[in-house]
Amino acid sequence: MSYDYDKWIRPGKLPHIWCPGCGHGIVMKGLIRALDICGLEKNNTAIVSGIGCASRLPGYIDACTLHTAHGRAAAFATGVKMAKPEMTVICCGGDGDGTAIGGNHFIHACRRNIDMTYVLMNNHIYGMTGGQFSPCTPTGAKASTTPYGNPDPIFDISKLAIGAGATFVARTTAFHATQIDKLIAEGIKHKGMAVIEVVDDCPTTYGRRNKFRSVVDMMKVLKDTAVPVVAAAKMTAEQLEGKILTGVLYQENKPEYCEQYAKVIAKAKGA
Amino acid sequence: MSSAKIEVIEKYCKGCAICAEFCPKQVLEMDAFVVTVARPQDCIACMQCELRCPDFAIKVHKG
Numbered sequence: 601m602s603y604d605y606d607k608w609i610r611p612g613k614l615p616h617i618w619c620p621g622c623g624h625g626i627v628m629k630g631l632i633r634a635l636d637i638c639g640l641e642k643n644n645t646a647i648v649s650g651i652g653c654a655s656r657l658p659g660y661i662d663a664c665t666l667h668t669a670h671g672r673a674a675a676f677a678t679g680v681k682m683a684k685p686e687m688t689v690i691c692c693g694g695d696g697d698g699t700a701i702g703g704n705h706f707i708h709a710c711r712r713n714i715d716m717t718y719v720l721m722n723n724h725i726y727g728m729t730g731g732q733f734s735p736c737t738p739t740g741a742k743a744s745t746t747p748y749g750n751p752d753p754i755f756d757i758s759k760l761a762i763g764a765g766a767t768f769v770a771r772t773t774a775f776h777a778t779q780i781d782k783l784i785a786e787g788i789k790h791k792g793m794a795v796i797e798v799v800d801d802c803p804t805t806y807g808r809r810n811k812f813r814s815v816v817d818m819m820k821v822l823k824d825t826a827v828p829v830v831a832a833a834k835m836t837a838e839q840l841e842g843k844i845l846t847g848v849l850y851q852e853n854k855p856e857y858c859e860q861y862a863k864v865i866a867k868a869k870g871a
Numbered sequence: 872m873s874s875a876k877i878e879v880i881e882k883y884c885k886g887c888a889i890c891a892e893f894c895p896k897q898v899l900e901m902d903a904f905v906v907t908v909a910r911p912q913d914c915i916a917c918m919q920c921e922l923r924c925p926d927f928a929i930k931v932h933k934g
Contacts, residue, residue, distance in 0.1 A: 601932065601933055602878070602918075602921060602930035602931050602932055603921065605927060609927075614883060614926075614927055615882065615883045615885070615926055615927075615928075616926070616927075618925065618926075619885075620885035620886055620887040620926075621885070621887030621888075621889060621925065622925055623925065624925070625924075625925025625926055625927070626922075626923055626924075626925045629922070629925075629927070775923070777922040777923050778922060803887075814888070815887045815888065815889060816887075816888055816889060816892040819889055819892070819893070819923075
């Protein structure tokens with residue numbers, strides 16, 4: 601039976617603003633399925649975003665949503681979670697919003713291991729502001745501000761999150777639609793900071809500058825470059841060159857921030 | 872003969888062609904930047920088109 605997305609979508613909001621073939625729509629569908637898998641209620645679910653194409657996502661979802669300043673999704677979400685620890689808090693954002701402008705907030709949310717899920721849509725570019733290069737634009741790729749090719753090395757978002765202290769880190773791509781909901785649901789159920797990196801496509805500002813003839817070409821690249829972590833363990837470094845590892849990359853249990861903070865409150869009250 | 876029915880919400884379709892390209896049975900075709908169900912009898916209800924449509928424009932109803 602077809603999936604009923606309508607119950608999680610604000611009436612009259614579709615069609616969305618994203619360009620034809622933009623992977624953010626696929627991620628939004630995955631997120632909605634994950635909300636259902638976890639059996640969440642609208643009044644007890646907060647979806648927080650910053651600024652950018654990906655950050656338009658909460659505007660379509662019928663739950664408690666917050667559209668905040670550029671890069672500050674993690675900061676606002678931390679505030680929501682601290683004030684209402686019983687709420688499920690989910691952050692949405694792009695690679696520029698999350699790892700450049702909001703890089704500081706992102707790594708410190710990871711360090712604190714606060715119980716939230718960060719869905720980071722990595723489309724390799726600042727899409728909404730005009731195609732400027734982001735920390736995830738591949739070396740040599742063209743953007744509006746790097747017309748001769750980007751000289752910078754990239755951030756590996758998942759490694760950054762693991763290094764900063766996130767306790768659940770997973771990666772998938774927009775092509776692998778069924779994996780998106782499974783990983784986001786696992787992240788929501790995980791007690792602590794979960795980072796789900798979804799590698800997707802920006803046909804308008806990235807694809808057309810980098811010799812992708814169509815959206816379908818970009819999707820085929822996602823399909824061909826993704827390698828599950830289990831399969832990657834049996835492959836050589838040469839075979840893994842240029843590939844994207846998908847699946848759960850890291851998981852551990854550590855003390856969660858809101859619980860630790862509750863202990864501080866109890867101590868201060870002399871309990 | 873397939874009992875699945877594919878519903879296309881044309882006002883949502885932006886013509887990206889992801890559904891038509893990745894349909895394993897070539898059921899869908901693009902016509903003037905809108906997807907059309909060209910061979911509904913071949914549909915195996917694998918749901919790939921519905922899952923990958925970024926625009927909420929395809930619903931597959933299993934019979």
